[in-house]
Each structure stands twice: as structure tokens, then as C-alpha cells.
Amino acid sequence: MSASKATPWWLSGPALVLFTALLLVPLLLTTVLSFNAYDPATGVKAGEFTLEHYAHVFTDDYYYGIFWRTFWISGLVTLICVAVGAPEAYILSRMGKPWRSILLLVVLAPLLVSVVVRAFGWSMLLGPEGLVNSGLKLVGLGPVRMLYTEVAVVVALVHVMLPFMVIPVWTSLQKLDPGVENAALSLRASPFTTLRRIVLPQVLPGILSGSLIVFGLSASAFAIPGLLGGRRLKMVATVVYDEYLHELNWPLGAAIALTLLVANLVVMLSYNRLVEGRYKKSLG
Template sequence: MSAPAILLCTVMLLVPLVLTFVLSFNAYDAETGPKAGTFTLEHYAAVLTDPYYYGIFWRTLWISGLVTLICIVVGAPEAYILNRMRKPWRSIMLLVVLAPLMISVVVRAFGWSMLLGPEGLINGTLVALGFAKVKLLYTETAIVIALVHVMLPFMVIPVWTSLQKLDGGVANAALSLGASPITVLRRIVLPQIMPGILSGSLIVFGLSASSFAIPGLLGGRRLKMMATIIYDEYLHELNWPLGAAIALLLLVANLVIMLGWNRMIERRYKKALG
């Protein structure tokens, strides 16, 4: 029964990944393009020895980490409030949380560019209040704000799903025995929702690190992240092997960070339950 799913995954994921891996080792000539059948490590050497790429890698990873942290701080309480709501307010709030997913990322990015621009609503409000304009568009701040807006539902839903499995009687019993609400949240609720926080953080970090539309539209041409660099190498420079090498290095970095984060959270989760 699983054969069709395995076949689909192989065709749609593994085959392109293998082809990208092979392409990353092909030599490149500016006049003739990639040379199939050749083998070279120059693309990986160019990326791993150039401080320019180090800076872009670092910017991509720290922005993704910051977005993930903000989504945890905002999304976990939001999911808890959502879980405590009664019908029909719960359904209305859930619709509000999921509403951004119904709009194209490009449309949302353009919306944020209008809000954060020099003549946008935010700067207009600051001027009306007597403050000077601030530069928000084409900055890392703009990228973080827009990514949090886009990624927040991917944190709220897993945490809310974990809360659905939580037995409310346990928390009530702890309160009846004299535990404070803070202690109940820290000792009972938080350990139970750690799987949801882990799932949400992995999704948010992975999607943020590979995001293209928001960094491309709100970061501009000078403030680059890894996805925009890969795009430039593929479509502007036509250096497909170098773009493939950068994409694979980004994939490896993501996997190392996400697997390390997964192991750390799971260890703390087991310790809290044990």
C-alpha cells in the first residue's frame, strides 16, 4: 500500500536531489555553461573559502533562528489561549490564525513593503506623532517581521495539536493541591507541549532558511540570503553547478542544526517526563 507514496517521493524528491548533487560537481565555463560528465570541487572550495558566502550563511541562519524564537514566544501562548477558548470563538480565532496561509507569500511581502516603506503607514504614523522616519524596508528587521507573520501559523498549529491531547484534569488537580498557575504551566503544560514546539520550530526554521520571496522583496538586491544567492546563480549568472553547490551546503547546514535541536529538545522532554 505504501509503494505509490514511496514511488512519488522518489520521483519528486530523491531524483532531483541526486541530480542536483551530481550537477554541483560539474565544471562550469562562462561561454559554454556547465560541462556534463566532468568532476571538480572548485564550486565547494569557492563557497567554503570565501568570507562573502560566510556572511550570507550567517545572516540566513541567525535570521531563521530569530524568527523561530519569536514564533515560539508568540505562538505557544497564542495556541494556549486558542485551546482555552470556547465555541464559536475558538473557530473564529483558528480562522484568524490560518488566514495568512490563504494569501500568496508574494502578496503578503508586497503588503509589508507598503507598510514598511518610507511613505508607508508605519513611517506616516511616526511622522504624525512627531518622530523622525526610520529605515525599515530593505533591512533585516523587515525580513524578520514578514517571516514571523508568514511562519507563525506553522508554530501555532503543532502546539495547539499537542494541547488537544493534554488532560485538563491533571492541571486542575495540581491547582487543587496548591500549585500556582505558573508552576502548572512550567511543570505540567510545558513538558506536554514540547513535541508541538519541537515540530513547529523545525518547520519554521527550515522554511525561513530556504525562504526566497520575502528576502528577495523586502531585503533588496544588497541584503542577500542563501535562497536569493542560489536564485542569482541559477537564473542571472547561469552558473548552475555553483548554485547547486550552495543549495546542497544550505541543506546540510539546515539538517545539522535541525537534528541537533531535535536531539536537545527530545532529551529535555524525556528528562522532564522522567
């Protein structure tokens, strides 16, 4: 291999070593652990391998319910983030200074606060005596149970994940020349047609990227479901935590975690292929 061809490998070598050491090796060790036998009396049996943990996950209705809850909540959070984040990014891209910087700071502000702090903040707002229920009492709607329900988890996850939708869409809009929109409008195209035929195809890659990020982070979220969902409303990440630290059944926890990883990849790759196919058709 010539020096010119080897240069990219030498430059990317440190990043590849770091990627291997911090991601691939732990993932491989977790995979091996998921096949280890487990005895409640003695713990993990390192020399014995079994498929019992995967069989337990795939045949127990309890885990079906956990995975279903995890993915429908993640899908709903993604849809809400698209519905709110895409128009917000469009408005942000059309703003002038200094309002653009101010709104961008407002969008990014949640990222400056710990997820745990935000979760406790929402627990205070959505609690029985919180600000939301106090407002409902004033209008005569009475207290509504929101804390430790899917509603609280979805609301908090949307708050946490919204910046991850706004920023990719806003970045895509930076590549759109406003003159193209003005040209369409000058040719007597309606604002809706301009938005559908000109703007939407340009922002679709940003929406795709943001959706994948939001869905993946929501499906693997731990702090928000753990603090706002309570002990009864479990998602996959909280179940993995319980298996590792409460039940001490590390192989079963590893099997659940890897099942979530594979399911996440299947959903995200399928969604990516679907949206990219429509994006190419719109360009064609």
C-alpha cells in the same frame, strides 16, 4: 515474503515511487550537477567533475556572511514564533465556541493569501511613506528606514511562519486533560508551577515540531528576502537564484543549495536531539 508482510509494502509503494521521483531523483541530479565543471564561455561541462564550487563556497567570506545572515534571521524568526505562537495556541485551546473557530480562522488566514501578495503588503506598510512610518511621524519619532533591512525580512517571515508554530502546539494541547491542571491547582500549586510542570512538558513536542518547520522554511525562504530584502540584503535562496538565472553558473548554484540543505539538517537534528533530551528528563 508472506502476503500479510508484503501488504504494507504494496500499500506504501505508490507513495514511495512518488517520493523517489519528485524528491530523491531531483536531489541526486542536483548533487551530480554541483560537481560538474563550469566555463563562463561554454557553460556546464557535463563530462568533467571538480570540487572547485564547494571549495569556492567554503573559502569565500562572502558566502560565510550570506549563511550567517540566513541562519541568524531564521533563528530569530523561530524564537519570536515560539514566544508569540505558544501562548497564542494555549489561549486558543482554552477558548470556547464560537471564539475558538474565529481565532483559528484568524491564525490560518495568512495561509490563504499568496506569499508574494503578503510581501508586497508589508513593503507598503514598512516603506518610507507607509502606514508604520506615518504613525511614527505623528508621535514625533520621524521616518525610520525599515524596508530593505533585516527588520522587514524578520517581520514578514514571522507573519508568514506563525501558523506553522501555532497549529502543532495547539494540536499537542488537545491531548492535555484540563482536569490535570485543575488537580494541580487544587493541590495548591501556583499557576506558574502548573504551567511549568504540567503544561510545558505536554506542549514541548509541539514546540519542537513547530520550531523545526519554521526554521527550515525560514532558512530556505526566497520570496520574502527577495522582495523585502532587496538586492543588497541577500540570503542563501536569493544567491542560489542569482547563480542559476543571472550568472548561469548552475553547478555553483547547486553547490550552494546542497550546502544549505546539509547545514539545515545539521542544525535541525542537533536542535531536535537537544530538545528531546530535555523532554525525556522532564518526564523522568
